[in-house]
Amino acid sequence: MTFATLDDAELQGRRALVRVDFNVPMADGEVSDDTRLRAAVPTIEKLRAGGAKVVLLAHFDRPKGKFVPAMSLAPIAPALAKVLGHPVAFAPDCVGKDAAEAVAALKPGDVLLLENVRFYPGEESNDAAFARALAENGDLYVNDAFSAAHRAHASTEGLAHLLPAYAGEQMRLELTALDKALGRxxxxxxxxxxxxxxxxxxxxxxxxxxxxxxxxxxxxxxxxxxxxxxxxxxxxxxxxxxxxxxxxxxxxxxxxxxxxxxxxxxxxxxxxxxxxxxxxxxxxxxxxxxxxxxxxxxxxxxxxxxxxxxxxxxxxxxxxxxxxxxxxxxxxxxxxxxxxxxxxxxxxxxxxxxxxxxxxxxxxxxxxxxxxxxxxxxxxxxxxxxxxxxxxxxxxxxxx
The missing domain is CATH 3.40.50.1260 (Phosphoglycerate kinase, N-terminal domain)
Structure with missing residues (x-):
């Protein structure tokens, strides 16, 4: 299978919507295992180095299309900032005014984490309108969440048809290794x-x-x-x-x-x-x-x-x-x-x-x-x- 990678993308000043998997273990309100956060670092750093504005999309747990405070991604932002060694802003929504204002405030090289996409029922139903609402905050789409790639959700599948789509560094690593094991x-x-x-x-x-x-x-x-x-x-x-x-x-x-x-x-x-x-x-x-x-x-x-x-x-x-x-x-x-x-x-x-x-x-x-x-x-x-x-x-x- 052929797919575009970030090597093929023009990044300077562009808003990169990046689907990551931050469904991480938590204990007492803090991330207890940052493996998945570290896995996203190569993609985030490559985008930052290219001058992109990095906008991260992720889910956490199973809120079933409703806002559940205990399933907010807010605690992930400081944990990711620690792993990155760079500030990570957080928006209390993934679409609408709050998300748009947070994205508009970004400068090249900045990183923003949007709120849990599963707070909206349109995520898991792969609703076209919800995918379009997500797409409004990006100029290109990067999927770096192979672990969520078996789900046809708005942020894992729908977005790829609305914006120029690329495989992130972790996704590229995974697909290359799997091709070596069973593909060819x-x-x-x-x-x-x-x-x-x-x-x-x-x-x-x-x-x-x-x-x-x-x-x-x-x-x-x-x-x-x-x-x-x-x-x-x-x-x-x-x-x-x-x-x-x-x-x-x-x-x-x-x-x-x-x-x-x-x-x-x-x-x-x-x-x-x-x-x-x-x-x-x-x-x-x-x-x-x-x-x-x-x-x-x-x-x-x-x-x-x-x-x-x-x-x-x-x-x-x-x-x-x-x-x-x-x-x-x-x-x-x-x-x-x-x-x-x-x-x-x-x-x-x-x-x-x-x-x-x-x-x-x-x-x-x-x-x-x-x-x-x-x-x-x-x-x-x-x-x-x-x-x-x-x-x-x-x-x-x-x-x-």
Whole structure:
């Protein structure tokens, strides 16, 4: 997909409407994790350096089209100013007189954050009139919120049809990395999909077995596949009603020459608790009171060998209950191996999804991956092969 970037834009003196994702964790009225604020810095600084007036659009929480004081973006402005090392003005509205006056007061290089766009029902309904009201405060539109790109909202999709539209620096980074992983990857491509439920990742699995050369399934969903193959899973979490679906995915993988890796051995315990006595079991040797809580060492060793023989890795979901040692060993072991290969330039390793990011941070190796997406739902829908409205809109440029 081709899309315009800020390298293509005339910025001096122009009002840049920038969609960012500032839906950040808060504690006691203050930002408790500024990761998403820091992610927006390269785009904001590039616009400032080019002499643009930077007008930021964002949502926070789910006010459902009503003004909810507790969901105001006001506390974000000082937190962003601290990260930027530059003042950030705040307007108590995102459209209308207050927004217009705040935008009119800007000088080139200034930064303004407008109030929560979701205070208006027109945002989530992608109302044309609301999109036009937003567009009145900009000369160009920049989308830097890949994490919100799976939503066809006024500020993520509608605006791209009203103003010259560009991908921000974070958006460009994300789309380039994803293209390397699934769009035009270097083969062989290995996928790792973990997590608890097959039912929540059906579209993902069906798409990946048609795109990948190899796919490893771990976490609780692996239990369903093992059960579908006739293995006893004891007291493990298992979607037994999904057994036929699991067999269908196994058949689909075979038809598409995608080699499927299911566990060879497993780690079990009688209860899921930190430090609970854990045992390594071969398949089918699980007692009725035992739960499968992690991939076994033989499974991880085979997965590491598969990485050695791959050029690209795409990872979504942990291999076990990584939040609870000792059931983190499988995920941590595989993560370290992937990180080492990526750091050595032998593997393009792309990972994403909330649990995956947390697992890689737990393993202490997220920074060594080629790219780690914090996008959650958008990353998952992209892996499922679905069109993301916010991204698609950027590729349909309005020539002005």
């Amino acid at each position: 990857p270097e083969r062989p491509v290995l996928g790792i999909v973990g997590g608890s439920k097959v039912s929540s990742k059906l579209d993902l699995l069906r798409n990946l077995v048609t795109k990948l050369d190899k796919l490893a399934i771990g976490g609780g969903m692996a239990n369903t596949f093992l059960y579908a193959q006739g293995h006893d899973v004891g007291a493990s979490y298992c979607e037994k009603e999904m057994a036929e679906t699991a067999r269908e995915i196994i058949r689909l993988a075979g038809q598409n020459n995608c080699k499927l890796f299911l566990p060879l051995d497993i780690v079990v315990a009688e209860k899921m608790a930190p430090g609970a006595p854990a045992r390594i079991r071969s398949l089918g040797a699980v007692d009725e009171h035992e739960r499968i809580l992690d991939a076994g060492p033989e499974t991880v060793e085979r997965l590491n060998r598969a990485m050695d023989n791959s050029k690209t890795l795409i990872w979504n979901g942990p291999l076990g209950v990584f939040e609870m040692p000792p059931f983190d060993k499988g995920t941590v072991g595989a993560a370290h191996h992937a990180a080492e290969l990526a750091k050595a330039g032998k593997l393009v390793a792309v990972a994403g999804g909330g649990d995956t990011v947390a697992a890689l941070n737990h393993a202490g190796c997220a920074e060594d991956f080629t790219f780690v997406s914090t996008a959650g739902g958008a990353f998952l829908e992209w892996m499922e092969g679905k069109e993301l409205p916010g991204v698609a809109a950027l590729s349909k440029q309005n020539k002005r």
